[in-house]
Amino acid sequence: MTGTTNSYILVTGGAGYIGSHTVVELINHGYNVVIVDNLSNSSYDAVSRVEYIVKKPVPFFNVDLRDSEKLGKVFEQYDISGVIHFAALKAVGESTHIPLKYYDNNVNGTIKLLETMAAHKVKTIVFSSSATVYGDVTRFKDMIPIPEHCPNDPTNPYGKTKYVIENILHDIYNADTTWKSAILRYFNPIGAHPSGLIGEDPLGIPNNLLPYLAQVAIGRREKLSIFGNDYDSHDGTPIRDYIHVVDLAKGHIAALEYLNNVTEGAGLFREWNLGTGKGSTVFDVYHAFCKAVGHELPYEVVGRRDGDVLDLTANATRANTELKWSAEKNIDDACRDLWKWTTDNPKGYAVAGYQWTTLAGTDGDYTSRVHTVTKDDLSVSFLNYGASIQKVEFKNQNLVCGLDTLDEYKSQDIYLGATVGRYANRIANGQFEINGETVKLDKNNGENSLHGGSNGFNKQNFLGPIVKRSADEENLILQFVLVDKAGANGFPGELIAAVEYTVGNDFVEVEYSATTDASGTPVNLTNHSYWNLAGNKSTIDGTQVKLATSKALEVDPNTLIPTGNVSTLDISNLDGKVDNCLIVRESSQINTSSESLVEVLEASHPDSTLVLRVETTEPSFQLYTGDYVDIPGKFGPRCGFCVEPGRLINAVNVEKWKQLVLLDNKSTYGSRTRYSFKLKN
């Protein structure tokens, strides 16, 4: 941890390949980060996944650097101590066809960035340059491995933009020697984050060896073309310096810290190669990737490419010695990580059947995203806000109550569609005992604590989601995560809670899991969707139910806390008020996920052909007919009914039930519930 507490590093292009990996490393090193990216060639999904990896929100602004007004506002809003500048168009071939766009985006964008920095007295910058600035180094004798003093002569517009920007930074330093500029000249970045969550997501046909090879492996391209095998290398193919993107990312932290350690008041302009210093041939890389994949991949040797030369390996000595940085991963590591990224994300960040937008009136607010997955007749929408279910549409009939704007969600207090936590249902007197001590919670329900307190999970923005296909490719999976800080609503210990939704042809399954750093903290998670099977009717009156159990917890009618007795609830419709905890089975586990799903309820309505079936691994479920709903203009009493599988009410204060809800730092909380839909027989 070397970042300062209140200041931020602005990362331009932080949604891109190298940018996203660098943001992860920055945060891992204790820096605060704010990202600006115009998403012209990248996806917000990368940012969302970075947040998921680092378990923190990362402020993001969809800003083009050339929009000085918008960029200036970011500098006003955050105390920015330095900039890492990735944002650029970067395809060499494309740059020869649309050079003006490259100069405008890269050079002009940088000029505007530097103007804004200067206006806000931010004078520290790490610049994403490229070995491309060296041009054809074979014009010199003995210039390989390439040292930083090698004269520059870029041979394409992309490389020229990098060269010009280096010059601008140099000229700025000459004019004001308090500027600190680190020029990082990348060699060939490869690989992906070991998590498989972020990686390179090239649009169109990849230009580079490994992304191309990955697409061959995944079946998107037929075969690899190897351009010439008659070079003077051990296997006849050209030699390049491939560097793992995580190593490259770490180089930026090393450079930033080098700049931060420059004598107070002094500045610096200096270039560093970021490469391994070790060359690999095309065949070396090919074989390493085949090893990662597990079998040989088709290739064809074709003629040499114009402009290709035998060897472009970095002399990385300057970075090794000055920045105390060197590449730690090899091409096997990179190939393994790339293959995981590729198999986990065969189409990059895009997932067929998934798309997101934002809630009405919140354009540009990424916390208000609505994630919609569609599988045949089923379309389900989720929010980051409360990891909520906003919409479940089966055969064109919406089955849950949902709202349209984030303000509506924030101003309601009925847990509409939300994940309920840390502790669903009531904790008597808002307190419990652990290790002989009394822990006092936020009381938000008379004397009780209800649904985790007044600032529960339902009001939190979950990170993510990670969206992917299931292993069998059949279902779509969305993974949200929330880091609930120690002490939130009075609960001891930090809780990392994951909510994973799986959407199939005719079901939504939710799996909860949670871990804590506390020696004991109560957890009980559920979903609070209001179901309505009556077509577009505003009440559930007439809903027919088949309950798997009639065993209910008897509760004190004043406190709604179980008395210890068991009562009977024997109903076949929801025409009366119901708010009962029904007992499904005996259980003593903190993690029920490995249990088999048991049906607890089937519901239907005479006015519709659809049937809802709820199954769970949980020992009990609350059934509630929504009699206290009052969202003016939207929903009134009995607009929907809730089926909330979970642990027994107030279990944390009942000795024999305590083990059901008390999570420690050696265990993982877990449960699963599935909502299925079908036509009536």
Place this chain on the structure above:
Amino acid sequence: MTGTTNSYILVTGGAGYIGSHTVVELINHGYNVVIVDNLSNSSYDAVSRVEYIVKKPVPFFNVDLRDSEKLGKVFEQYDISGVIHFAALKAVGESTHIPLKYYDNNVNGTIKLLETMAAHKVKTIVFSSSATVYGDVTRFKDMIPIPEHCPNDPTNPYGKTKYVIENILHDIYNADTTWKSAILRYFNPIGAHPSGLIGEDPLGIPNNLLPYLAQVAIGRREKLSIFGNDYDSHDGTPIRDYIHVVDLAKGHIAALEYLNNVTEGAGLFREWNLGTGKGSTVFDVYHAFCKAVGHELPYEVVGRRDGDVLDLTANATRANTELKWSAEKNIDDACRDLWKWTTDNPKGYAVAGYQWTTLAGTDGDYTSRVHTVTKDDLSVSFLNYGASIQKVEFKNQNLVCGLDTLDEYKSQDIYLGATVGRYANRIANGQFEINGETVKLDKNNGENSLHGGSNGFNKQNFLGPIVKRSADEENLILQFVLVDKAGANGFPGELIAAVEYTVGNDFVEVEYSATTDASGTPVNLTNHSYWNLAGNKSTIDGTQVKLATSKALEVDPNTLIPTGNVSTLDISNLDGKVDNCLIVRESSQINTSSESLVEVLEASHPDSTLVLRVETTEPSFQLYTGDYVDIPGKFGPRCGFCVEPGRLINAVNVEKWKQLVLLDNKSTYGSRTRYSFKLKN
């Protein structure tokens, strides 16, 4: 004439030193020109003077190239066939201190220009580059004189911006070979337009030899510093290639025509040096300039300057052979022209006691300029519109009727303050005979033609003014000019009419002159100011006058055309209606300017301490008490009185008077009138 009729050449930076000279040459070669310039380092006065030189209005837009929206509008408004791109910051030393401003202004400005060109399918550009791109050519052997193939390595931000722009243009050509780019690398531009009307106007301390020397000569700097006299040249001082700015300007026309002659559908990217190919030492230039000035100028030899090298002479062969262009002027010519420019404009375009603004509500409309000169107690304002007198303020009392907006001027029909022409007063039946033929004019006064017809000089925008001090430095001179096309209002022949105002401590004198290409055309010019000496009163009632003559032309009361008889007007005040032509003296000349001024009238008012005295070289004057004025909300009847010296009414139709007004292409029309102001005795 090689320019096409309806298309325009857009000249960016056309108000600058080289830009303004190039605009003159373009127009001289038949091109239509539209100028854009942000005037950040130049003056609209240069454009105004260019118009004066070429005797044509030149559309001008105060637009920063980085403002794509405004720039795009210029491209929409004009059919632009090509661009000559000068606009740039250009001080080498300054560029090392504020490099970002240089990159933003020069590179970004060019990117935006090129984007706008591309959007409008304009792909022809002549780019103002610099020999600075070569850097220190002494790093090579045998690279002097410098050929275009000399590798580039600029050593300062200014030079780098030029280098980057050359690269951008080259890359654009590579991407789309229908682009035509001429890169002109200037050596050392010197001199000024031989007219002395436009030249280099450096802000602050000049960086270059000749502008500095000129300021020494004019007394603004003490002495010239010569940086080293121990170089290996004939006199020990360094050798440079000095090129007359008019030669340089012509190089742009040669380049443009070369581009225009490229095979249809093909493009070009090519660099040309614009230099003389002949080197001159600092002492060579020094001696040439001293010769122009007529005496030796103080200098001091000091140490060599960092970065200076012995010889930077162009190899101009490529431009000589390909563009069929070569420098025609030598350093003696340049020194002579520079000295004329310097002595005519000792402070460049700025003139102490003069400033201009625009009429209310017409910000950015350069045709609505108001030119105000102030001499002690006298402040006089003039308009381009009608070369009118808008305001005469003596001892804080305004003495003429004037309006505030251009719309007000355009909508009135009383010739308020205006120059009246081509023919002041009436021409009977709107016709006259010449060479046995009857010429019919525009009848705008019953059967007569009055004051030049319905679209007379009073409704024309005059070009200029050229503003300068008189030879004795005492008075301020403003020169307007109008080219009145052949056939305008029916008059034969083109008339070039000049209106020169001289403002002294206590007078405004106007001198008219005119030439024509016709064998005969009638001319009679005067000024139609409405004088009011009654303080802020709305009528002239009570005004006392002393007339130098009581001899008046008798007129037919119906036609107001002289009968041939002489009547008597004997008045001492203006309390009655007066509209009479009074005869001052016998005259038979088309040009009375060399006559001595004769007093014709003195006027004063009991409510004011001021006296107006009118003197003229003219044979007669119309005295009019403004009884028909009606400008609602502004001026009513008798708001002012007019004193209009000129030729006798309808002289063109009276045989014995004809020679007074009939101008041929061998003569110059001329007259002078002076309005003086004093306190009552």
